[in-house]
Amino acid sequence: MLTETVGTAPERSFLPQGDRSLLLVDDDRPFLQRMSRALEQRGFEVVTAESVEEGLAALKRSAPACAVVDMRLADGNGLDVIEALQRAREDARVVVLTGYGNIATAVTAVKLGAIDYLAKPADADEVIAALSRKAGDRAAPPENPMSADRVRWEHIQRVYELCDRNVSETARRLSMHRRTLQRILAKRAPR
Structure with a gap:
């Protein structure tokens, strides 16, 4: 069953009913703390990790319904976390965040199961919109794209x-x- 809303967002959500667990993996501690607080304020149960190793350890304890994973981490690649999450829970919805986007890594992330690919700095509303989007729906063009x-x-x-x-x-x-x-x-x- 699917839930109808995410936080206060009016659009239809495609998140699993009642499961608001989310793994947030990023090695930028200030960003990690800000994003974690913002997602918790919007009703998610957030577990944070600052490395691939911590992310994989968190997955072994419990596979969340959602994940937001940075592509480049100090000890490796966020794609390893995505791959492990998809093995542990096929219905998990994953959004990849990165400051270093390129076509090849975007394609790889999607092949591994990511549903969207956002450039940093993304805010919590963009992340929630990406997690809530129906498969195949296109994201709206950015209001203020990078020059x-x-x-x-x-x-x-x-x-x-x-x-x-x-x-x-x-x-x-x-x-x-x-x-x-x-x-x-x-x-x-x-x-």
């Missing part, structure tokens, strides 16, 4: 972090002059 400059900046920051903050290596991988990269890194993020 092209912001997407470029995010990509540069991602490569910079993956290169252990080595400017020369990052510049080489991005086919960019080192001084140009240094100027970009010194600036604030575009809106």
